[in-house]
Structure formats: C-alpha cells, structure tokens
Amino acid sequence: MKQSQLFGKTTYEIPKDEQSMNAQLLIRGGFVDKSMAGVYTYLPLGKRVLAKIENIIREEMDAIGGQEILMPALQNKKDWQTTGRWDIDVMMKVKTFFDKEYGLGWTHEEVVTPLAKKYIRSYKDFPFYLYQIQTKFRSEKRAKSGILRGREFSMKDLYSFHTSEEDLNKFYDLAKDAYFKIFDRANIKNKTYLTYASGGDFSKYSHEFQTVSSAGEDIIYICEKCNIAINKEIVENNHPKCPKCGNENLKEDKAIETGNIFKLNTKFTQAFNFKFLDKKGKENLVLMGCYGIGPSRLMGTVVEIFNDKNGIIWPKSIAPYQVHLVCLGNDDNIIKEAEKIYNSLQKEKIEVLYDDRNESAGVKFKDSDLIGIPLRIVISKKTLEKDSVEVKRRSEDGFKIIKADKAINFIKMNQES
C-alpha cells in the first residue's frame, strides 16, 4: 500500500475529547475515527488490525471445533421477553415508524438457543459449538476509555451445547486454553490472568480473563503462586484470598477484562424449553456455556500496553503491515530503488506500507513511529551511496545497515522468526 493513497491521516494534535491513551494514539495514527461517544469508525489501518485479531480468534475457535455462523443484530422482542431480559438497561431498542419494536443484540443467547432448538433433537448431535464475530450494542450509561468500552463494538461469542455437566466442563477447560492461545498470539499472555469473578445466580464463579493495565476498570488480586487472580467484586470482607490455594499475600492491580467464559448450564435452555432425547428416549434439558472476547477491546488493550512516547508498538501478529518502507528524498534514483524494494516485498507477499509521500524526513519518521509497524526500512541518499538499506525494529533502538540485495531475504527471515 502506498501511503500517499492511504485513507486516513496522522495528526500531531491530541484530540481534546479523548483522554484515554488507546483512543489518542489510534486517532492520531489514523486507525479509528470517533463518530460519537463510544462509537468508532475503523479506518483502513485500524480495520486491518481488527481483521488480524479476528482471524487469530477464528483460528483458535475453529481449532477447538467451533463452527462460525452469523446471527442478526436486530432481534425480536418476544424471545427477549421469554428470558425476561427485554427491559434490562443495557438493551438498546429501535422502533419503526409503525411502532414495531426490535432489540439490538448485546449478547446472543436469545437467538442461538431457539436456533439450536430448531435443528437439534437427539443426543447424537451433541456436543456442538457455534460462534460468531459480530457487532454488539450496549447502552452503556457512560462510554469511556476509547475503544475499551463502547456502545457499539465487535465481539466474538461462542456458545457450547452439551448433554452432560462433564462434557460441559471438559469443553470449558478447552475453551480456557484456547483463550490463552489467543492472548499469547496477541503478545499479552504474560499480563493476562484467569480471574475468578461473580457467577451470577447459577454458579459460584465465572472466569474472566483480566489483562493488567493502568487503563483497566477492574481491580484484581493476583496470586503469583497459582498464576490466577480474583476480581475485587467477589472479595469478601476486604480480605482477598486465592480461591485455589488460600494464599492471602496477593498483588493488587488494575486490569482490563479482555475475555469472559461462563457456564450457563440450563438457564437459557430452560427458558426456551430446549431438550434432547437421550439413549433411553428420555427428554433432558440441554446444558450451555458461553465464551466471549471482544476483538476491538483486545485491540485497545494492546495499544494501552505496547506504546511509548512516540506512538504505538504493534506486535507482529496483529500489526496492520509488517514492513514500513520509508523513502527519504525525491531524487529519481532513490525513488527507483524504493519502488524496486516495494515491488519485491509485494511479490514475496510481505505486507508493506510504502511511504512515498513528498514529506520531510522528520514527518516520515514521526509518522512511522506513531503508526508503529514492527519493521522499518529506510531508503535514502545515504543508504544508496552504500548500496544498502537501513532496517530498524520499532520495538528497539538503533538500526542495522544491510546490503540492498540481501534486504528482501533478511525481511523474509525476520517474518518467519
């Protein structure tokens, strides 16, 4: 992609109506644009990051047997009334000219449960796992923290269906592992803790995945022995205690809830009377679990964690491009050399953003720092004289000089490592 054609612009002015680091950097870098409080447009750069995150999630969900579907965001009132959740305050409602009301989905149990019921009768069809990546709407009383808490946001939600508690438990653990793989691939696993949180009224706990960050809205207590945490919301009498080993020497931290997994058991299958026939031909209620992770929130979390005073530092796995090719000077020879490398990189299917703009070196460097692509290649009069290019990692100081004819190979190797 030539940067001169890229829709979206970097800016050095900090938007005055954004305090959160993730929103400031993402807006300044041209990744997102705020449409209204808690509602953002993803510009080409931001959309690429989001797509990468979604693909990682997709791969890990497929790996544990998930089947991707897409449910509607616009939902019927009746099913929400069935579960008694129509009049919940996070529910957004739309009304037509003829006064017909619909709900905008903030979660999808009310769609997926009737859906499954329609197709499934026999124990032979179990277990199965349906997921989607979709836009959710929640009427947050106060949107805040940039893309971390929006009123419209992207969400992957998986629902699992089982004939027994053992089976549900087995899959629950599998999903837990899959989530850690996702966090690992997004480079935030070492800051992410499986966290015990409120289980509502049908189980003692749910599990959250909490990623330690000063931008977090939750307080967690980490047990460094067990490598798990407990959410402040379920701490009794101000005495945090590890729910696993009883350790009381826990570390308090702020954290972002990056994921949540939940055993729903029969809460929704009961409401919709979703039963299956077992081997003996007897009817039983189906058991369910749900597993959520927000790609957009994950994106914001990564920005909160990986940045410095100059901008974002994307992990390779979710960077919008792998290589930022920066061409300094508009001398014909320099441009020719830059184009040559640009074409070679494209031929090698290496994602490259090529800064071909007629801007000063300072502007290009600052923009490159801000956008935060992992690897930067600089071509200039200086490098041309030495028949070489300059290679710099965004995450490190300093740079390497590499002979021009070896550059492509070097970058290819760098991609694989």
Add this chain to the structure above:
RNA sequence: CGGGGCGUAGCGUAACGGCUAACGCACUUGGUUUGGGACCAAGGGACUCCGGGUUCGAAUCCCGGCGCCCCGACCA
C-alpha cells in the same frame, strides 16, 4: 443517571458586552527544500452547537435543549 468541566474553520486554540471573529496546524497554487514535526509567496475555508431571552449592540450575560470529556454509580 448524580457531580464537575467544556462546545468558536477539518484539528488545536484566541478574542473586556463594541471595528470585517484572530492565530497555529491541515488544505489549494507556485517556487526552494529532504536523515527527526522545512521555508518563502499567494489563496480558499466560520449560521461562534441549537432554540429562546436581556441589550443600541452577544462568541461573550441569562434560561432551556443537545453534544463531548472527567469522577462516581452501573457493567454475563
């Protein structure tokens, strides 16, 4: 939803109740530049959030609304 702050060009800001609403960035044109936010020259761009009031006169004061940020409450 309670408390606080704020709405002026695309963005960031300025302007005592009084001249044609000013400046920087961005944008357009021409020229010179190109290793860390370049320079010169010439331009275009505003219903000062909306509605009402006070006043000879309102961006400025008052009332109402809407929007945005922060704190709190809320948050499967």
